[in-house]
Amino acid sequence: MVATGPGPVVAVLLAAGGGSRFDGASHKLLAPIGGRPLVARAVDAALVSTIGEVVVVEGAVDLSPVLPEGVVRVRNQHWHDGIATSLAAGLSYARRRGAGAVVVGLGDQPAVPPGAWRAVASCTATPVAVATYAGRRGHPVRLAAAIWDLLPTRGDEGARGLLRARPDLVTEVACAGDPVDVDTREDLRRWS
Secondary structure, three states, X not given: OOXXXXXXXXXXXXXXXXXXXXXXXXXXXXXXXXXXXXXXXXXXXXXXXXXXXEEEEEOOOOOHHHOOOOOEEEEOOOHHHOHHHHXXXXXXXXXXXXXXXXXXXXXXXXXXXXHHHHHHHHOOOOOXXXXXXXXXXXXXXXXXXXXXXXXXXXXXXXXXXXXXXXXXXXXXXXXXXXOOOOOOHHHHHOOO
16 A cells, blocks of 8 residues: 555546547446456556555446455445536545545546556645656546645536646656546447
């Protein structure tokens, strides 16, 4: 487990959205990549990173059949109100656990490796640490408890607004991997 000050680190995967751009037979997070559901690949990376407890925020679809034992499911009843509600649900769980930080990733990014989770979780120079890939910001993002009240609770933007408004709070962490997300069947075909 990674220490980042008072309280443990919680890995939070946001996986509550409706996946409206995906026109497959099932929800995109359940679509198979190499015989495994898309979301399982993202969850595996967070688990293998061993940074802390792994929480999946679900909403539009029940992910319990594809999540491994030990992963905590948090239901976001307001998922249709935007990604900020999913982040808020994950932060609410982390507060109850007394977490000192969360490291947030996305359930539709199958190629973010455990090393990216560890690198971001270990960066405590500023309250926010964000993974970069070839100089471009992506996920995961570490958010220290001290700034949680600055984050939105509604809308389609999670921490991005805070990162833009307060660059003094942010450290970029160069990571290996690929932050591409799967939104369409065409995206999924690239993995097959």
